[in-house]
Amino acid sequence: MNATPEQVACEVLDVAPQMMRAIREQMRGHRAAEVSVPQFRALGFLEAHEGASLTDVADHIGLTLPSMSKLMDGLVERKLAKREFDALDRRRVTLELTPRGRAVLQAARDSTHAYLAEVLTRLSPAERTTVMQAMQALRPLFKSEREAQIEAERSHDEPA
Amino acid sequence: MNATPEQVACEVLDVAPQMMRAIREQMRGHRAAEVSVPQFRALGFLEAHEGASLTDVADHIGLTLPSMSKLMDGLVERKLAKREFDALDRRRVTLELTPRGRAVLQAARDSTHAYLAEVLTRLSPAERTTVMQAMQALRPLFKSEREAQIEAERSHDEPA
DNA sequence: TATTGTTATACTCTATAACTATA
DNA sequence: TATAGTTATAGAGTATAACAATA
Numbered sequence: 001m002n003a004t005p006e007q008v009a010c011e012v013l014d015v016a017p018q019m020m021r022a023i024r025e026q027m028r029g030h031r032a033a034e035v036s037v038p039q040f041r042a043l044g045f046l047e048a049h050e051g052a053s054l055t056d057v058a059d060h061i062g063l064t065l066p067s068m069s070k071l072m073d074g075l076v077e078r079k080l081a082k083r084e085f086d087a088l089d090r091r092r093v094t095l096e097l098t099p100r101g102r103a104v105l106q107a108a109r110d111s112t113h114a115y116l117a118e119v120l121t122r123l124s125p126a127e128r129t130t131v132m133q134a135m136q137a138l139r140p141l142f143k144s145e146r147e148a149q150i151e152a153e154r155s156h157d158e159p160a
Numbered sequence: 161m162n163a164t165p166e167q168v169a170c171e172v173l174d175v176a177p178q179m180m181r182a183i184r185e186q187m188r189g190h191r192a193a194e195v196s197v198p199q200f201r202a203l204g205f206l207e208a209h210e211g212a213s214l215t216d217v218a219d220h221i222g223l224t225l226p227s228m229s230k231l232m233d234g235l236v237e238r239k240l241a242k243r244e245f246d247a248l249d250r251r252r253v254t255l256e257l258t259p260r261g262r263a264v265l266q267a268a269r270d271s272t273h274a275y276l277a278e279v280l281t282r283l284s285p286a287e288r289t290t291v292m293q294a295m296q297a298l299r300p301l302f303k304s305e306r307e308a309q310i311e312a313e314r315s316h317d318e319p320a
Numbered sequence: 321t322a323t324t325g326t327t328a329t330a331c332t333c334t335a336t337a338a339c340t341a342t343a
Numbered sequence: 344t345a346t347a348g349t350t351a352t353a354g355a356g357t358a359t360a361a362c363a364a365t366a
Contacts (some may be wrong), residue, residue: 002285003292009276011295013183017197018302020180021222023173028355037177041353054325062181067357069326074355091324092364112339116169119301125162127297132163134294135171136285141279142178188332188357196332214348227334229349234332251342251347327362332355339350 024085026115027108038063038071039080042104043097045080051094053086062144082105186275187268195268198223199240201209203257203265206241211254213246222304240264 024037035043038061045060046052058068070096075081080101086092097105120128143151184197195203198221205220206212218228232255240261242319246252257265282289303311 003288005277005280005288006273008280008292008295009273009286011292011299012179012276012280013272015295015302016176016179016183017201018222018304019172019176019298021304022174022302024334038356051203055323061240062178063356064358065325066193066327066359071356073326089324089366093325112173113166113169116172117165120165120168120172120216122301123297127293128165128168130290131297132168132171133287134166134291135175137283137291138179139171140273141282142175142182144178144181180329184357198333199351215346224335225348226336226350229335233349246347249343296346323366324364328360330358332357334355335353337351340348343346
């Protein structure tokens with residue numbers, strides 16, 4: 001098979017939204033932790049980057065600052081995250097998970113992984129490997145612009 | 161490589177939202193046709209299924225009837241779709257694209273395909289083929305439940 | 321003056337519940 | 344009674360523009 005970019009684009013545009021719909025429903029759905037996909041991603045980022053600023057999270061997720069500010073309002077209100085002023089630069093805000101936030105994140109992750117894993121068992125091992133490789137190939141293509149820029153600067157400082 | 165369902169799930173959960181964010185931004189963005197992803201999908205379905213009912217579209221896209229009704233409000237208001245009562249069963253509604261809707265759909269499709277194709281040129285031909293195969297493998301896994309059910313009934317009537 | 325974040329405002333997406341009209 | 348759709352209501356996601364506070 002010789003897949004042109006145009007053909008692949010067509011396929012991606014058709015399949016990706018369906019996939020996301022299924023993931024969203026699972027995450028927000030009945031059992032589990034009832035978080036939206038963006039909330040889940042924000043919580044995951046905070047788990048890996050304790051004390052991150054609002055700008056850090058927004059850049060990573062690819063949201064504007066006001067959008068992320070509002071999203072964090074929801075998480076703070078539900079006591080899943082803690083928001084404090086940075087002592088050194090009082091314009092900044094430092095964000096971290098609460099224990100409850102950590103638990104909810106893990107529950108959401110477990111339930112969504114279980115759902116996806118179940119669905120993916122319908123593929124052959126070879127197909128699963130193909131999907132894995134495809135995702136790994138796609139990952140760097142869709143970083144948020146700001147994040148790609150940060151990465152570029154970093155690799156400029158420490159050239160490979 | 162031997163990818164377990166769990167590993168693939170993890171990868172999918174990380175990459176799919178980023179991909180969708182990029183697609184959404186492109187579609188709603190500056191130039192082109194300014195439609196949301198769900199609107200785009202609804203228009204695409206109507207192009208292929210002229211005279212479809214609201215339920216048909218909702219099932220395909222995976223939205224509830226009220227959600228789809230509201231989405232169609234927007235399309236009708238913008239004169240991208242036409243909504244009429246079915247003469248035979250006056251509970252039903254028949255939907256179709258207007259010429260303008262057709263043009264907007266095509267513009268959105270062109271611009272998004274162009275964007276994705278451009279991004280995908282950064283992959284090697286082999287990687288693109290992998291992505292293509294992955295999407296084809298994933299497609300049947302994420303059909304909306306209602307649609308899968310319809311398909312099951314159809315293949316029951318006409319067994320392969 | 322530049323940076324960080326929030327508030328104000330305005331859409332769209334999405335759902336559930338209650339309703340209307342038709343069959 | 345069952346089906347197709349709309350309206351009412353509510354909350355999240357998202358953006359831009361305007362603002363406040365700090366550096």
